[in-house]
Amino acid sequence: MARPVTVMAGSSVGSWAALSVAGGGSWNPEFALGMAGPLVSAALTWLLVERTHRRAPERVTGVLIAGFAIKMLFFGAYIVLVRALELRLKPFVVSFAVYFIALHAIEAGYLRRLFAPGAEPVTLK
Numbered sequence: 550m551a552r553p554v555t556v557m558a559g560s561s562v563g564s565w566a567a568l569s570v571a572g573g574g575s576w577n578p579e580f581a582l583g584m585a586g587p588l589v590s591a592a593l594t595w596l597l598v599e600r601t602h603r604r605a606p607e608r609v610t611g612v613l614i615a616g617f618a619i620k621m622l623f624f625g626a627y628i629v630l631v632r633a634l635e636l637r638l639k640p641f642v643v644s645f646a647v648y649f650i651a652l653h654a655i656e657a658g659y660l661r662r663l664f665a666p667g668a669e670p671v672t673l674k
Contacts, residue, residue: 566578583643584648590623591653594620594656
């Protein structure tokens, strides 16, 4: 089974590279920064959830709720930081939204596998 963080990082960096080549780099650094925040968020969430599930599966919901609160703070600070860089807003927002939705959809698919009855564990190994 594919490792979730590898899938998230590979698909993000691969799609960003393809878009960069297609656009001749004219969409960077906005596309790169639009990808980076959601990628870090989704990858860290998965690592924490997977570790918690291995140690104490009953605590996963609490980790997801705490993670949601931390993500709200993280993304608020992230947007302020990005705005301070005076980037073009439209390419950043499009990139951020697409990567946020796509990465969290990937994460949701792996969570579904993680919690499926009788499913083999999804691990980082």
